[in-house]
Ligand SMILES: C[S@@+](CC[C@H](N)C(=O)[O-])C[C@H]1O[C@@H](n2cnc3c(N)ncnc32)[C@H](O)[C@@H]1O
């Protein structure tokens with residue numbers, strides 16, 4: 001049996017920020033019935049038995065969970081490598097020391113830009129200074145520091161200054177990820193998608209800085225798939241290496257897959273191992289049997305697995321089609337049109353982006 | 366850093382990486398922020414010997430005491446790969 005290596009635990013969708021590119025679901029309040037501490041601990045133990053070695057704690061903002069230290073300690077005792085993916089908000093010196101003592105291995109802090117005005121505008125709330133303080137704290141406590149930056153039309157031209165900031169913070173790695181269009185980013189796609197000119201400039205800066213900082217800071221640049229010939233091998237293949245558990249206990253092959261019209265699978269009803277090995281959800285797009293043409297007879301089918309199912313669904317209404325990002329897809333014109341629009345016409349101001357908002361249903365906890 | 370290593374280097378595991386035994390897979394694995402590497406017995410032995418005190422030449426010598434058919438270039442190449450990934454660090458001191 002294929003065993004998963006990594007699990008993304010989205011502990012909560014609560015978050016003090018409002019990033020318009022947030023990949024979280026639009027209907028955030030539907031996920032308020034969060035797993036308890038004991039339920040998460042059981043899920044972690046089941047994950048370890050299933051083979052999971054790397055646990056990514058994310059959200060929403062994972063630091064909103066009061067039991068985060070306990071959860072880290074549990075995962076650490078199970079022998080998993082623990083990685084916190086955070087906005088940095090809520091990482092006080094006390095909390096950070098407790099997490100360090102609990103065995104947290106690695107911290108990734110996201111920033112929206114290199115300076116407070118734009119960063120706070122995109123985040124929808126004053127947060128830049130606290131992020132920088134949190135990043136310094138991570139280094140001071142001896143953790144390796146990774147900075148995460150989601151790139152889009154409104155910050156990509158500042159990539160040189162973003163890299164300078166990372167260098168001055170002595171980050172060990174920086175992940176520059178072009179926006180993936182799910183959740184709130186999908187809603188804001190027309191505004192967020194950068195132009196070809198912007199991307200070309202950014203990529204040449206990345207190449208130059210990478211060379212200059214070789215051996216000191218690792219620069220990971222996630223290419224914008226709308227501008228690529230081939231799709232990304234989403235999650236390394238459906239149900240092949242990774243799984244995601246979202247706040248209400250639903251298990252997914254990737255964090256965006258809650259949008260797909262497929263049967264749910266929840267740790268509240270089934271064991272993680274049954275869900276991984278046998279659930280209809282995880283079986284649906286595993287391997288290459290499900291593939292339509294042109295993927296079915298394409299030699300790249302075991303390289304990119306036909307791309308992203310969620311992207312196929314969002315763009316064509318059918319999750320079982322070839323990812324339209326692929327230039328061989330019969331639906332590629334949909335992507336080509338969006339790209340075309342991003343390269344002409346007048347871009348909107350960042351103030352027109354729809355911010356991520358979490359509206360609690362009345363009566364919800 | 367091109368990932369080149371020489372016999373006089375003294376490699377050690379980077380602070381961000383960890384060598385563990387996975388009872389589920391019955392294998393040694395190397396854990397780091399960006400991924401997981403399954404090791405065979407020799408791979409695990411090499412990583413275990415990379416403690417910053419031995420040179421690569423000494424590591425190869427020690428491996429030859431334990432295993433038949435140890436190819437020096439392969440050991441060097443394996444360590445170089447980990448150095449390139451920044452999972453391993455090298456010093457000469
Ligand atoms: C959803 S966030 C949750 C953790 C935390 N709130 C944060 O933002 O760092 C997880 C990671 O995904 C990144 N991210 C969010 N939306 C994204 C998108 N549409 N495309 C690519 N990465 C995205 C964030 O920058 C962050 O590094």
Ligand code: SF4
Nearest residue numbers: 015017019022060087
């Ligand atoms: S991407 Fe922004 S809005 Fe979304 S969870 Fe992270 S900090 Fe919150």
Ligand code: SF4
Nearest residue numbers: 295298300301306326
């Ligand atoms: S046709 Fe399918 S398998 Fe071939 S490159 Fe495109 S998405 Fe990948």
